[in-house]
Amino acid sequence: MLILECPCCGVKADETELQAGGEAHLKRYGPGSTDEEFDGYMFSRKNPKGVHFERWRHAYGCGKWFLAARCTATLEVFGTYPAQTKEPPADLQAKIKQKRPNWEGYK
Amino acid sequence: MSTRLQKGGRLIDRSRSMSFTFNGKKMQGYAGDTLASALLGADQMLVGRSFKYHRPRGIMSSGAEEPNALVGLGEGGRFEPNQRTTTTELFDGAVTSSQNHWPSLEFDVGAVNDKFYRFLPAGFYYKTFMFPRFAWKHVFEPVIRQSAGLGKVPHARDEDRYEYAYAFADLVIVGGGIAGLAAALAAGKQGKRVWLIEQTAHWGGRAVVDGVQIEGQDADAWVKETLEALEGMENVTLRSRTMASGLYDHGYLLMYERIADHTPGDGRPRHRLWRMRAGHIVTATGAIERPLSFAGNDIPGVMLASAVRDYVVNWAVSPGDRTVIVTNNDDAYRTALALLDAGLSVPAVVDARPEAKGDLPEAVRARGVKVLEGKGIAKVKGGKRVTGVSVCLQAGEGAELETIPCDAVAMSGGWSPVVHLWSHCGGKLNWDEKQAMFRPDPNRPATGADGEAMVTAIGSANGHLSSADVLADAHKAVGGKGAAPGAVCATEAPIMPVWIMPQGAGPALRFKMWLDPQNDVKVSDVQLAAREGYESVEHAKRYTTLGMATDQGKISNINGLAILSDSLNQAIPATGTTTFRPPYTPISMGAIAGEARGEIFQPLRKTPMHEWHETHGAHWEPVGHWRRPYCFLRTGEGVHDAVNREIRQVRNSVGLLDASTLGKILVKGPDAGKFLDMLYTNMMSTLPVGKCRYGLMCNENGFLSDDGVVVRLTEDTWLCHTTTGGADRIHGWMEDWLQCEWWDWKVYTANVTEQYAQVAIAGPNARKLLEKLGGMELTKAALPFMEWREGTLGGFRARVHRISFSGELSFEVAVPASEGRAFWDALIAAGEEFGVMPYGTEAMHIMRAEKGFIMIGDETDGTVIPQDLNLQWAISKKKEDYLGKRAQERSFMASAERWKLVGLETLDGGVIPDGAYAVAEGHNANGQRNVQGRVTSTYYSPTLDKGIAMGLVKHGPDRMGEVIDFPVDDGKVVKARIVDPVFYDKEGEKQNV
Amino acid sequence: MSKAVSALGGVSHSGFVDVAEAGLRGMITLRGDLASAKMKKAVKAATGTAVPAARRIELNGDKGAAWMSPDELLILVPYEEAVATVEALEKALAGEHHLVADVSDARSVFTVKGAKASEALMKLCPVDFETLAEGEIRRTRAAQVAAAFWKSGADEFTLVSFRSVAGYVMGLLEVSARKGGEVFPA
Incomplete structure (x- = not known):
């Protein structure tokens, strides 16, 4: 039962107010993409034991999607940030690197 | 006695x-x-x-x-x-x-x-x-x-009521003994929001029974004084009769309050399940005494030594007149003192240690009690009661040295800290060789959202057994200012671990040494499990049932795993413990359900006309959380007859369908057309204002996800109708794409599903009925098929759509939900001369099947693409992209071998069972008959007076007229001909009048 | 002609606090750029209040504006004024990307009244009432459905839910407010 702070409204939301949306920062592949690209977009998901970036929606609150970086093993939350982000903010990445020196980094 | x-x-x-x-x-x-x-x-x-x-x-x-x-x-x-x-x-x-x-x-x-x-x-x-x-x-x-x-x-049926309560605190201290009280006092003074909970009705824990001196006064007095101080702090909340059941991620603590167990029927909820979010949790949960494993240790009258003195001191109950004490530590001598103080007889203390010379044994000796050093109990005599014990050498095989008549035995095998809460969320333990106990490892606690320790164990729960250490530990753990409360207590000599008594006991004795009296697991059982290869403690637990059921091995686990370790010739930490899982003690099913029972077990969504339906024979069908009338039963009428009557009424005159549950989503903005073109397989941007268009939505995997009529309201506003079950999902889907992928597109959406009551008025007399209400011109010229107009109907603000799911002349009218019931009543009244009646979802389903219209969830099951349903006409070829387009370009999606939608007509006019499969020649690799299709919708059509069905069949549309076999129950085969799925009014003349 | 009725016809129950369906209330979803000058003007004209800050509700008699999300407000007016207010907002925001939708009939409004009002709500909502600020609107869930509430008086909360689940919400409130269920009895 996580608590994630919604960056859109600032509520420290109980997991029961949230809806999980899977891996963050996927790149959509539409018509014109190769089978491999589409397969990767549609089906291949990271499942790390450790640092992970996820999509969450504050479904019972402000209704906005946001992104969260957390450790799947310890459930430590490194930070949340708006969904309108192509990749994790640099300062968040630096913070994670500091806390998890062995983290291979985003991507 | x-x-x-x-x-x-x-x-x-x-x-x-x-x-x-x-x-x-x-x-x-x-x-x-x-x-x-x-x-x-x-x-x-x-x-x-x-x-x-x-x-x-x-x-x-x-x-x-x-x-x-x-x-x-x-x-x-x-x-x-x-x-x-x-x-x-x-x-x-x-x-x-x-x-x-x-x-x-x-x-x-x-x-x-x-x-x-x-x-x-x-x-x-x-x-x-x-x-x-x-x-x-x-x-x-x-x-x-x-x-x-x-x-x-x-x-x-449970007569009581139960509830949840959500709470938040900086610090929750679990356990109202002296450790918890001292910690609460220190934390409370720091201004933190503190909760202190205690599972029993009383505060103070063991110290008050054991006669400890704290701050120069009796523990009792100190507890009272401390409680008063805590009660005076606004930032401290005290709850007795409240047990911390389980600790979960991010400080989520379930607390079980037994409000009215002791006052049943007084009008209060029986239990309350607190859903606490704690910044930090302190476990001051104390320790539990372990039994000793000697033959007959399960006979009534054999009790834990601490329990014996609890009964004497707390409740003035003596378990026996003559109580023999058997121990491997000094603490049990306190029981002897308590019994003596109460004037009861202690014939002997049997101490397994070679020497017992500490303060407490000496105090007992001084009272004239004989202390038998290096001795054990060979067996307890008696059946339903203890009659005596046979004493032997602890280091021997059990040869009887003497028999001591007694009617109770108080045993102590040492203490195990209560580490359940500490462990629930991942806190680890160390084996303390000296004290023979597992205790929390402060370097490996459960961690919280910030990655820092979320739990601290204090006092006996942290392995401190003397009151002075307990208080010091508690005070320090919460950062208490100044000195910790001081306590005076006897110094204790070390414990000597004893896992079997006597050490060399043979099989006959081991067969009668109970480890887990609840599940009847004995020393011999655990040894057998080890011999048979159940070496993992988790396996041994399940094989023997040690530590299962209601007590979860609170007294038996450590003794059991010590025996297992001994049998495997390994150290206790190498064996480890089983996993500690919530709840700490059983909690009631009612508390888990909370308020969710009876009428409010789950939300029931009601349309504005729900009550009318209820009083007019509605036979309900659940659709998501809605209840929709399946049909309306008249007195003495069966469901089948009612459905047929409703269909005949629509086909011949006019009927009303409560369509309020259909999803309605506003989509507005300069980029709304572009957005809808991505969402739907067909073009929505080209839909003229004033018109309606049927549209299909697919997921990114190409499969059909929802359908409905899209309405162009203004130049930059569309209203998208979804299925009943799809409203929230599709609205969420839209927002997902707008917020997470196309966030620079200027589009706003709003789910206005519940703003409107919507009624389908369907049948040849539909227009006449609405014209009676008056206010809008509804002729074919003024409002052609697949168009909409806004106006006033019979005084109601209305949006009227000329759309049809029944194949009849049909208007779907939306009015504000608050006026929905009045509008419905007006329709019923105006329709009287046409014999108007409501129809339910089943009539709707059958009529749409007669027309060959697909239904999401019947013709689709998450593996069906629009092309399978011959819906190519609703897929734009002009668009470069739409959600699902790339997926539909995959080779197997374009394959001619996919099963496609056809109509099915049985040769004998009967109805094919739902879900039946059509068999093909030959068998597959598993020896099963090959299949070539399946039924997706099947009904008796009162309009055509025969069974009609739709199904997906391999090469179906190319096989019109062919007869295929559907094996059904009892070896029977239903033969059905492949036909056009439109059974009724193929040209669509009836809906376009 | 009064054809408009609220979902529960104003039913009420008395427990350790009083719970009641408050009847129809004009409510308008307003989406757009909350920082724009036009928006400020439009909201001021509709309710007499400023555009509320994040998670705030600005009240002015029987009118008000509540912050629902970074690009959405809920405008409160008397039920009879909703249609006209929608038109006025549309007009005021013309030329700027926005959405105005009358949702007056899609909602049910409840009041929870009494010194221990929060003790009824804390059984249903995962919300810390001790840190709930004055003038804050909290969107959350009440048991199994979406809800929003704010403190509408010294001892009163106003709670809004979807209309279709009004019966369920009233059931929740009634059982939570029953006498004997005080969470912190005196």
């Missing part, structure tokens, strides 16, 4: 007598008693039978760890089995009954199992009931089901 003492009892109020019954026998106790103390006070030593051997069982402990003394409590709507007498407060009129026996507690037929114990070892069930195979179902299982299980299942 156990009895009530003339004097003393710090928790009972002798002026308030309470009567209760046990197995129908009337007994007396006092306010402040637990059921256990009241039973002992009434000399009821025998309180139940064990699970497997039906051995006589008595009260063993005085708290949550009690394995034996479980009773059925209450009657009727308040009956509940497996209530621990040791934690159940006595109330006047309590009705209790013992468990696991037949026909009576005193004489139990099942006790014959006890005589055959050699044949009922661990794993007996697994080994014995394997063969012959048929016997399990017909012989073994019925017999075992009869005799197994703890207690009886309640049958009556």
